[in-house]
Amino acid sequence: MSWKLDSDRPIHTQLQEILQTQIASGALPPGSKMKSVRELATEAGVNPNTMQRAFAELERLNLIRTERTAGRFVTEDAARIAVAKDEIAMAQLELFRKKMKQLGFEKKEIVDFVRSKWEEEEDG
Amino acid sequence: MSWKLDSDRPIHTQLQEILQTQIASGALPPGSKMKSVRELATEAGVNPNTMQRAFAELERLNLIRTERTAGRFVTEDAARIAVAKDEIAMAQLELFRKKMKQLGFEKKEIVDFVRSKWEEEEDG
DNA sequence: ATGCTTGTATTAAGCGCTTAATACAGTAGT
DNA sequence: ACTACTGTATTAAGCGCTTAATACAAGCAT
Numbered sequence: 358m359s360w361k362l363d364s365d366r367p368i369h370t371q372l373q374e375i376l377q378t379q380i381a382s383g384a385l386p387p388g389s390k391m392k393s394v395r396e397l398a399t400e401a402g403v404n405p406n407t408m409q410r411a412f413a414e415l416e417r418l419n420l421i422r423t424e425r426t427a428g429r430f431v432t433e434d435a436a437r438i439a440v441a442k443d444e445i446a447m448a449q450l451e452l453f454r455k456k457m458k459q460l461g462f463e464k465k466e467i468v469d470f471v472r473s474k475w476e477e478e479e480d481g
Numbered sequence: 482m483s484w485k486l487d488s489d490r491p492i493h494t495q496l497q498e499i500l501q502t503q504i505a506s507g508a509l510p511p512g513s514k515m516k517s518v519r520e521l522a523t524e525a526g527v528n529p530n531t532m533q534r535a536f537a538e539l540e541r542l543n544l545i546r547t548e549r550t551a552g553r554f555v556t557e558d559a560a561r562i563a564v565a566k567d568e569i570a571m572a573q574l575e576l577f578r579k580k581m582k583q584l585g586f587e588k589k590e591i592v593d594f595v596r597s598k599w600e601e602e603e604d605g
Numbered sequence: 606a607t608g609c610t611t612g613t614a615t616t617a618a619g620c621g622c623t624t625a626a627t628a629c630a631g632t633a634g635t
Numbered sequence: 636a637c638t639a640c641t642g643t644a645t646t647a648a649g650c651g652c653t654t655a656a657t658a659c660a661a662g663c664a665t
Binding site for chain 3: 364393394406
Binding site: 488517518519530533536547548549550551552553 | 640641642643644651
């Protein structure tokens with residue numbers, strides 16, 4: 358697990374994004390049991406309260422479900438997960454496009470820029 | 482001027498990024514005089530101290546120069562500006578690529594995704 | 606029943622960011 | 636000289652995030 362956190366944004370937000378991405382990608386499969394608050398907090402090197410807060414946000418998004426004493430589980434709603442994945446991807450693309458436009462790139466130039474940076478490497 | 486600030490990251494960082502982008506894009510031309518701390522702070526709706534801090538960071542990056550009582554000026558070093566623009570663009574692309582990969586997209590899929598989202602629109 | 610695990614809640618403390626309210630030094634225009 | 640503008644610095648206050656240290660309720664395995 359990565360848990361690379363920076364100090365520029367609230368940690369609970371970053372934890373939420375990391376877990377959300379893992380759910381969207383299928384790294385955390387639908388219906389699977391998640392590690393406990395305390396265990397994940399230790400892994401990530403944060404306070405349990407902070408991890409708890411990240412979980413609360415994921416629950417608000419209907420990406421996980423809580424069973425009071427058994428633990429937390431990734432939703433089994435595959436459609437919900439697919440939507441989340443597409444929403445994140447679109448948001449990222451839009452973010453990238455907007456920033457490039459602010460820098461003065463036209464759409465055609467963006468495509469050229471991406472090509473010039475990617476054609477040199479092998480697939481990864 | 483936009484000055485769209487969110488509360489999720491330090492304001493001085495966001496101000497710094499906005500100004501940096503304006504310099505990189507040429508919206509603030511090389512050698513041009515910048516507005517005063519107080520004026521920009523009022524425009525952005527932030528405290529002068531906070532805007533001051535953003536300026537200090539831009540100066541550390543050699544993107545602006547300060548004349549004690551006259552004001553601040555965008556650097557005339559066009560090469561420095563070009564480098565900044567390229568660095569920002571590369572960083573944004575890398576950010577996008579990394580996030581998409583975390584979501585489970587292969588490079589080919591990323592390209593397809595971008596195409597599918599962009600081919601429908603006219604140039605913007 | 607005991608012990609271990611689960612989620613959840615509370616309190617106090619520290620820290621950085623942000624603001625408000627000033628103040629000072631230096632330059633330019635009148 | 637006076638005024639208005641520059642950048643710069645200081646102080647105090649408030650706020651949210653984060654941590655540490657607990658504590659409690661509920662289920663499960665033995």
